[in-house]
Amino acid sequence: xxxxxxxxxxxxxxxxxKCALFEYRKNAVCGNGSLSPEIFLIxxxxxxxxxxxxxxxxxxxxxxxxxxxxLTGVSKHRIYITNSVKCRPPDNEKPKLEYMKICNGYLRxxxxxxxxxxxxxxxxxxxxxxxxITEVKYGNISKIxxxxxxxxxxxxxxxxxxAAILRDIKRLDKFNNVFFEIIKIxxx
Ligand code: SF4
Numbered sequence: 001x002x003x004x005x006x007x008x009x010x011x012x013x014x015x016x017x018k019c020a021l022f023e024y025r026k027n028a029v030c031g032n033g034s035l036s037p038e039i040f041l042i043x044x045x046x047x048x049x050x051x052x053x054x055x056x057x058x059x060x061x062x063x064x065x066x067x068x069x070x071l072t073g074v075s076k077h078r079i080y081i082t083n084s085v086k087c088r089p090p091d092n093e094k095p096k097l098e099y100m101k102i103c104n105g106y107l108r109x110x111x112x113x114x115x116x117x118x119x120x121x122x123x124x125x126x127x128x129x130x131x132x133i134t135e136v137k138y139g140n141i142s143k144i145x146x147x148x149x150x151x152x153x154x155x156x157x158x159x160x161x162x163a164a165i166l167r168d169i170k171r172l173d174k175f176n177n178v179f180f181e182i183i184k185i186x187x188x
Contacts, residue, residue, distance in 0.1 A: 002109055006035070009109055013086050019102040021087035021095075027054035029081030031110050038073065038186055041065075042107065042118035044125040044161060045095045049087040056081045061162040065122075068162075068172075072179035074187045078186075082110055084129030100129045108133050118182055119154055125159025130156070145174055148181075157182055 003009035016022060029031040029046040032055060041057075049059035057065055069079065085095040085103040095103075107129055111119065121127040124141045131138065134151045138144055141158050149156040159178050165171050 002105065003109070006059045006113060009106060011109045013106055013159065016086070016100050019085075019087075019099045021085060021089060021099055021103075024089040024090045026051050028086045029054055029056050030086060030090075031080055032056050032081035034077055035080075035114065037080035037114055039051075039080070040114060040119045040183065041079060041081045042119065042121045042126040042130060043081065044123050045085045046087045046088040046117060047092060048088070050083075053107040056083055062167060064165055068176050068179060072176050074179050075181050080114055080116065081188075082107065084126045084146070094125050095129075097128065100125070101132060104129060116154065117186065119151075119156045120159045120178070120182075121156070122159050123164065126161070127158055145178060146181075155182075155185065 003012070013028045013030050016028060022028075029050045033074070043057055046056065047059045049063070050056055052178055056062070079095055084107060085099050086106060089095050089099070111133065119130065121130045134156070135153060136149060138149065138158055140161065144158045146162055147158065157178055160171055160175050162175075165175050
């Protein structure tokens with residue numbers, strides 16, 4: 001593995017200038033959560049709040065996500081949350097593939113080190129970043145939410161990005177059902 005441990009990688013991320021996104025950030029946003037997580041969530045990119053405080057999913061999308069996790073019985077001690085790129089793209093754009101490719105080594109290390117039982121890519125960009133690692137083509141997120149895939153003994157549950165639920169609340173039941181299904185599987 002490339003780094004001694006997660007904290008030494010995070011120190012590198014905080015001063016990383018490998019792609020152009022470093023020019024726009026206030027803070028690089030490192031992954032956060034359990035160091036032996038059952039569930040590993042991948043977001044797209046830090047937003048305004050995350051850029052300001054350096055904590056992943058600390059804005060409105062994060063509030064919705066945490067509410068759903070609590071409602072469906074996913075305790076915060078079971079999860080680790082990170083992003084497909086660690087720095088905020090300008091104007092809240094989706095992260096470009098070229099930046100995801102450059103940043104992907106950090107995500108790969110997080111997955112290899114933490115060895116979660118379940119990976120949940122939230123939204124299409126996160127799914128693309130995961131595809132760079134698993135080399136599995138999953139399809140568009142809106143068509144595959146509710147399906148599960150297996151990769152190297154890890155289950156992958158593609159999921160809507162919580163921002164998509166904020167835009168269309170009718171998707172909330174489907175969003176929550178994915179977490180209910182995961183909890184059911186982890187209990188067995
Ligand atoms: S997005 Fe990733 S690769 Fe680009 S500067 Fe930030 S940490 Fe480095």
